[in-house]
Amino acid sequence: MSDINELAQSLKDIENQLTDCMKCGMCQAVCPVFKETGNEGDVARGKIFLLERLSDLMLTDAKGVKTRLDKCLMCGTCASNCPSGVKILEIFIKARAALTEYIGLSPVKKLIFRGMLKHPERMNALIEAASKLQGLGTSQADPELGTQCSKLLSRFIGDRHFLPLSKNPLHKTTPSLDSPVGKSGIKVAFFPGCVTDKMNPEIGLATLKVLKHHGVGVFMPKGQACCGIPALASGDRKTFDSLLDQNTALFAEMDFDYLITPCATCTATIKEIWPMMARNNSKSRSRADEWAPKTMDISQFLVDVLHVEPSGQNAGQQALSVTYHDPCHLQKSLGVSSQPRQIIRANPGCEFVEMNAAGTCCGNGGSFNLQNYDLSRSIGMKKRENILSTGASIVATSCPACMMQIRDVLSQNHDNVKVKHVIEIYADSLE
């Protein structure tokens, strides 16, 4: 597509959703990016206005609009506070796809999404190679948090503190699984997600341990692909479609009661974005529609389905104090916030402490962090202050992407706080 009229036409598809915005500006009160910049183009109302102008051809700078549209965490805080109930995330996802179709995907993104992400086997091989080479040029940043930094790569990744790629990714240690249904009588499909698989396989192992403990049968097909959100957030609809087709074909091989992930973003993507974006009348569409109600975050599954309850024991002096950060894609997208807290309380050795503004975005936002690192970090630093003021020794959350961000901001300051997934905390309490 190269004709601006075609772009305007494709934006007409979301015209009704755009019109729902009454420009009241209440999104300014909650947008983490606007809080930093005070720029109307950084908040939902402004982005929606620009899309309206583009679709009316009152504005022709599509690239300029895309830049503003991309400067968004996709945290959904505006949508969950919107008085008019505007479907903001849906608008943004569809508009990013339309704009990318018009402008084209950047060569780097094309390489990453279409050359790598789209092909799970190739991606695993490349990442395995990278994991062997990663010692070169990186150095330890914070021994407690296990983070590293890299002067050599600073041109590309700034002075981020990050966890090294795992030498034993989940797809190597547990390539696939089909364990029998136990005492729970339930079979789940397990979708670990890329970050769990390649960087934090311990989260995947903890999940499998917990499921086994509760007698839940697990179906984990080999060769899982990315859930597709990184590609879609960059407007790469083609790669998204391919990933969706691959995943739905794999998971259709067996019947299951629930589809479980330990990643807030993957959960929200599978539950909401797959049915929203799958092509009409495709096989993927009917599968996505069928699975959406069965898709659950691991904590929600444990509490709502298996009825795991707080231990009720008091660990006293020995207790580890644990606080919790609400990932946007669980709390705001899916309304899941009490269950992860219950799961932390289910470990008798832990004492739960609430942090201020637990539901405020950590500032990661996937590719937002890559493109707007300074902004991302200053939003993250507010999260850090709230974590530290609890005095907790562990901050838990339900999303490996949030963990990456929180680990970075804590590590930058050598704070003595560990970052864990809630499922690891619960798994630690099980024999």
Add this chain to the structure above:
Amino acid sequence: MISKSIIKEFETICGKDGVMTSEVDRQNYSYDAAVLDPVVPAAVVRPGTGGEIGKIVALCNDNSIPVTVRGAGTNLSGGTIPMGNGIVLLTNRMNRIIELNDVDMYVRVEPGVVTATLAAQVASRGLFYPPDPGSQAVSTIAGNVAENAGGLRGLKYGVTKDYVMSIEFYDAMGRRVTSGSKTVKCVTGYNLAGLMTSSEGTLGIFSEITLKLIPPPQASKAMMAIYDSVEDATQTVAAIIADKIVPCTLELMDNFTINAVEDFSKAGLPRDAKALLLIEVDGHPVQVAEDGAKVEAICRKLGARHVQVAQNDAEKAKVWEARRAALSALARLKPTLVLEDATVPRSKIPAMVSAIEGLSRKYNLPIGTFGHAGDGNLHPTILTDRRDNDQWHRTERCVSDLFDAALALGGTLSGEHGIGIAKSGFLKNEVGQSSIDFSRAMKAAIDPNTILNPGKIIGC
């Protein structure tokens, strides 16, 4: 368009990152919350100090460049829609609370402080800043003052103007002017601070505002009264006031709004009720108990079929949840929502409500009515679709008739949203030509090149 050399001068004043000139950025300051056509400004500038405001305005005056001030851009009458050859002067960089004085009970703020942020800060020091416009979570203090914003507490606590002690502003030539004082009493010179309040950016640009604070009420009590007739509900409002009770909040919701809220939030509101009154009394605990009991008795006596008194904070929150949901619930029904604020003396509320019902039938447009019944400031909310010519035409005629109805009842065009450009054409109907002439003469003397938010309030 503005020449490159002037843009450079703006950059020298506010820094490069304080000036926006790209098409996309300028587009984003072409509208506000009013249902009006956008106008794209030539540039957007963001001063960080009063001194910078002065320099910007002086430069604009020398070059006859119109200046439209903008805080959060939540204006409902188009007051922040700029001129195509003009600039938008954005105040949100100046968002410091300069001094919060709890002994003398005032607060000095920069123009871009967000209302709710200020109210929270004040509350944390054990004091109270009552004005609570619906947009308080994002609106700025300078915007509130420039529009004389109201809110739910107007009946007992007054509106923004009742809290303005002094204003420092820059005139059209870029000169610093001060008026008012930190003292409770002050009769030094013309009351320019009063003149600046509700001036909608047409007379000067605020750089510092001092606001009065008061001690917070110690106790409060909320209740919801359910009526089978709007008439009974509105008579209750009049009776409460006649009994010398001044509730802090006295809100009305009509049947259409009740059903919209119920569809939206399933709060358990009675769908068959013709009207609800939501009432809160506050003050000393003894007085609250006494007033609360009296109000409850009045409601029952005047035909409320049920009065639900909130027994605790959770129940109280529930009462106000319904009111807060009103606008959201209505907004979801149709693509365009026209929120009006024509206001009448409160004794005329029954007549105004029936006039609104008549207009809804006459123009075949759904209108949800809710609002501040206690101070006569209702919000008839017309649900329409701007893209449909016929519907939009009917809406415009309906709004015009609505103004006529309010004026015929001795009311006013706008209780709290301002005149801006949306209502400037109707101003004459209320104040007459001589008042407009007087205002224009004053404006011409103060702003000879007509650079300060031209076209607003008194037209061109």
